[in-house]
Amino acid sequence: MKKFIKPVLLTLFAAIASSFTASAQSQDAYTYKISDQKLYNTIVHMDSVYFNAYNTCDMATQAAIYSDSIEFYHDKGGLMTSKKDLLKALKDNICGKVTRVLVPGSIEVYPIGNWGAVEIGLHRFINHVESETPSKPDKFIVIWRLRDNKWQITKVVSLH
Numbered sequence: 001m002k003k004f005i006k007p008v009l010l011t012l013f014a015a016i017a018s019s020f021t022a023s024a025q026s027q028d029a030y031t032y033k034i035s036d037q038k039l040y041n042t043i044v045h046m047d048s049v050y051f052n053a054y055n056t057c058d059m060a061t062q063a064a065i066y067s068d069s070i071e072f073y074h075d076k077g078g079l080m081t082s083k084k085d086l087l088k089a090l091k092d093n094i095c096g097k098v099t100r101v102l103v104p105g106s107i108e109v110y111p112i113g114n115w116g117a118v119e120i121g122l123h124r125f126i127n128h129v130e131s132e133t134p135s136k137p138d139k140f141i142v143i144w145r146l147r148d149n150k151w152q153i154t155k156v157v158s159l160h
Contacts, residue, residue: 032108043109043119043144046151051102051123057095063087067145067152074158099126103137116145116154 034040046065053061066087072080080086103122110118119142127133143155 036111039111039117040109043117044107046144047107047119051100055099059087059091062090065153067154069154071155073156075160097129101126116143118143
């Protein structure tokens with residue numbers, strides 16, 4: 001009987017230890033929770049306004065949404081700080097060639113007290129010129145500033 005009890009106890013102990021480990025791991029898992037629903041809705045709306053302009057080549061709307069002091073960090077292209085050059089690059093390289101698609105449910109919004117917000121999310125780009133180019137979700141970070149009741153993009157981090 002002792003031969004039977006020892007393996008059963010070891011198995012039971014291993015199962016209990018395993019459940020504690022799994023429980024500890026699940027406590028470390030991250031789930032985004034909206035802290036300010038109104039701000040979240042506003043930034044999601046601004047994201048859709050901007051990217052509708054991006055997808056339809058509405059350069060006037062894009063220009064209005066970008067801050068004059070824009071900083072655009074692209075993991076492959078580097079840093080761009082000229083709003084004029086950024087808009088020209090978008091017109092020359094994106095208009096009619098690329099469509100941005102937001103990954104549903106991926107946006108996270110964090111307030112920056114008395115200043116604006118940080119938006120983090122996933123999106124993918126459909127390249128209409130190079131159709132063999134795969135489209136996979138990529139992360140983006142946008143820093144939004146609220147000034148005079150107007151939201152503007154001040155910084156972008158685009159990761160591919």
